[in-house]
Amino acid sequence: MIKKSIYIVSLVFLCVSIQAQVAVIANKSVPVNQLKKSDLIDIYSGEVRYWSNGDPIYVFDLETEIEIRDEFYNLIGRSSTRMKSIWMKKLLLGEGDPPKEFSSQELLINKIASTKGAIGFVAVNKVTNEVKVIKILQ
Amino acid sequence: MRLKNLPLKKKQHLSFGIVLLLMTIASIFSIYRMSVIKDALDDVTSNWMKRANTISTLNLNCAELRIKQLQHVYTFDETDIKTLEYEIINLIDQINNNIDEYEKLKKKSIKKELYTKSEKKIYSDFNDAWESYQDYSLDFFLLSRNNQKQEAVQLLNNEAQKTYNELSNSLLALVGLSNSNSIDAAKEAEKVFKRTRSFTITISIITIIISILFAGFITERIMNPITQLEIAAGAVGRGDFDIQIDIDSKDELGRLLKAFKKMAVSLKEVNNRNEQQAFQLIAKQNELQFKNNQLKEKTESLETQKKEIEAKNLEIENTMHQLKEAQNQLIQSEKMASLGQLTAGIAHEINNPVNFVLSSINPLKIDLEEIIILLEKYQTVIQNKNLFSTFEEVEEFKKEIDYDYLISEIHSLLKGIEEGGRRTSEIVKGLRNFSRLDEEEKKLANIHDGIESTLLMLRNQYKNRIEIIKEYGNVPEFPCYPGKLNQVFMNVLSNAIQAIPDKGEIKITTFLQEETAVIKIIDSGTGISEQDKQKIFEPFFTTKDVGKGTGLGLSISYGIIKDHNGDVEVTSVPDNGTEFIIKLPINK
Known part of the structure; x- marks a missing residue:
């Protein structure tokens, strides 16, 4: 009985850890296939606003499902709190708007698929064929 | 352990x-x-x-x-x-x-x-x-x-x-x-x-x-043995050698106590032996002590006698010295007294005739003048009346006796007589001055007068031979025995004159130094040897031939200067001269 329950608990933990993997996804029109963490920081803090082919970058974020969002920011090395303060400054200085937020990962995937030059992130297991995966963050 | x-x-x-x-x-x-x-x-x-x-x-x-x-x-x-x-x-x-x-x-x-x-x-x-x-x-x-x-x-x-x-x-x-x-x-x-x-x-x-x-x-460990040692040492010191030491410690103090005990035992033996010898020694010592005391007493009495004798000797010496001085003074005053009387007598005797001469010269001069005028008047008459033939004989005699020369000779002779009389009178005055032997008490006198009269007395001995240089300072009159001081000047100056064999000079300097009159008499004579200088104030010391000097002069002078509470110093360089410095305090 005990053995079985330990097994279950460890399995649950394993699932969580798999879920913690975050995939960075983009619209298929995006001209890059690979991005570094520093590139992601630049894009998500609004420092880089255009792709290499001149298309504007549309940065998407999650409003709910905070675990995934926090995980993403932690993995790229900036806390979501700090990101907010950066955006607040940019907003007040008129240097751009913060990333658009969506209430679910599915909605986010659909929006990326349909928006040219869009970039976002979801849990690895949510990824569909409609978007291309640029980086898996672990 | x-x-x-x-x-x-x-x-x-x-x-x-x-x-x-x-x-x-x-x-x-x-x-x-x-x-x-x-x-x-x-x-x-x-x-x-x-x-x-x-x-x-x-x-x-x-x-x-x-x-x-x-x-x-x-x-x-x-x-x-x-x-x-x-x-x-x-x-x-x-x-x-x-x-x-x-x-x-x-x-x-x-x-x-x-x-x-x-x-x-x-x-x-x-x-x-x-x-x-x-x-x-x-x-x-x-x-x-x-x-x-x-x-x-x-x-x-x-x-x-x-x-x-x-x-x-x-x-x-x-x-x-x-x-x-x-x-x-x-x-x-x-x-x-x-x-x-x-x-x-x-x-x-x-x-x-x-x-x-x-x-x-x-402390206990150290003090216990030390206390025992102290008691034992005290006992040994009093002569009790049977000491009890109760200690079983084996440290340094323990060993010391044991050694001390041993020492006490051997001391006891030695002590017993020594005691007997000591008794004998003490007896001998007592005897010796007794004899020693006797000796000491004798020595002491001898010592006292010696001291008495010494004291007496000293007394006799003093008396002798006083006697000598008294004798010297006696000789001096006697000499001076006779000399003084003699000079006073001579002065008086000479004074009278000299007075005759001096008092006669002036009227004689006047008389002669008048006679010469008379003779001139005769001459005038002879010339005016042309009486040359009448007085031919007179004129001839006049020529014979060389009248003009006669007149001038009379004048010069009279001058000579006057001069001689005056000088004789001065000498007599000087003699009187010199021989003031009646002086019993001090009188106010000027030492320059004394020196002058002394020089006058000695004039014969130095004139034409020795130059006297006088440098008199401002020395006031002061109470002194002028006659006695004159005697001092006489002795010193005559010695100075005699020290100059041929020509030379004597310098007399006086001055006042604080309250003391200083008289320096410096001659250019033969000087005094160092050996003689020590003795010149001793009575009967003389360098002159037998019969020429008494050897009393300077010793008497010394006595006189001492009577005035003064002092005399002599410095001399043989063949170069002698310097006498006489110092007389003027307030006494």
Whole structure:
């Protein structure tokens, strides 16, 4: 009985850890296939606003499902709190708007698929064929 | 080895070693405890308090941020809005800095295990609240920018208000926690300190007690044998050699006591032998002492006799000396008395005839003048009346006797007689002056007069031969025996004259030096040898041929100068001259 329950608990933990993997996804029109963490920081803090082919970058974020969002920011090395303060400054200085937020990962995937030059992130297991995966963050 | 058999040095080392060990333990313990206290206090200052401080600032900045947001929504002026926005940006930067600072401190505290679970929980609450508040703020600014003021105000006053309250509460809780932890740490430190203090004091007291006990023990160990030794030594000193020493210690003192005991026994034997010899010796010594005393008495009486004789001898010598002086004076006064009488007589006898001569010369001169006038008148008559033939015989006689020459010769002869008379009179005056032998008391007199009259007396001996140079200073009259002083000048000057064989000079200088009249008589004569100089004032010492000098002159002069409380010095260079310096005090 005990053995079985330990097994279950460890399995649950394993699932969580798999879920913690975050995939960075983009619209298929995006001209890059690979991005570094520093590139992601630049894009998500609004420092880089255009792709290499001149298309504007549309940065998407999650409003709910905070675990995934926090995980993403932690993995790229900036806390979501700090990101907010950066955006607040940019907003007040008129240097751009913060990333658009969506209430679910599915909605986010659909929006990326349909928006040219869009970039976002979801849990690895949510990824569909409609978007291309640029980086898996672990 | 037992403790009492250890050498003294080891005993001391052992006891001091133990005391030292205890002290060291106490010190090390105290130092260790102090470091614990220091750590505890460091925790308070470097952890809890710093964290509390950072959180307080954070809290303040958050409150400021909210106020600025509220101002932002109610401001419509574009520039004011811009200013507010810059201020808000600054505040956000400050808040971020505060959070970074807190995170740093947090890391340190976690390392030191000073970060409590409750603090972690509250901080995570704060973090969530802060993120939500930032979300609201972002929304708020977006609304505000889109001129949806109404909605913006609502957002700020409802949801954002709640989140802000949560945020603020978390921060307050954190501050409170840090404060209470600080107090706890301080209390802990104090507790440790008190414990340490009481421990250190206890150890010190124990150390002191042990030290005293050791000191007592050591003293007892050392003093017991020493006391015994002292008693035994006292006994031996009194001559009691049967001493009891009861000690079984084997240290230095134990050995010393044993050695002392042995010594006492051998001393006893020697003493017994010596005692007999001593008795005999004492008897002999007494005898010797008795004889010695007798000898001493005799020596003493001899000594007294010798001293008496010496005293008498001295007395006789003194009397002899006085007698000699008296004799000298007697000789002197007798000589002078006869000489004085003689000179006085001669002076008187000569004075009378000389007076005749002197008193006759002037009338004689007048008479002769008148006769010459008479003769001239005759001459005139003869010329006028042409009576040459009548007086041919007279004229012839006149020529024969060379009349004109006769007249001039008469004049010069008269002058010569006058001069001779005057000089004789002066000599007589000088003689009188010189021989004032009736003087019993001092009289006011001028020494220059005395010197002058003396020179007059001696004139014959030096005239045409010796030049007398006189340099008389301003010496006043003073009470003295002028005759006696004249005798001194006479002796000194005649010696000076006699010392000059051919031509030469004598210099007489007088002057007043303070209250003393000084007379210097310097001759250019043969001088006196060093040997003779020692004796010149001795009576009957003379360098002249037998019968020419008495050898009394200078000794008498010396006596006279001493009578005047004066002094006389002689310096002489043989072949170069002699200098006599006579000093006479003028007030006595």
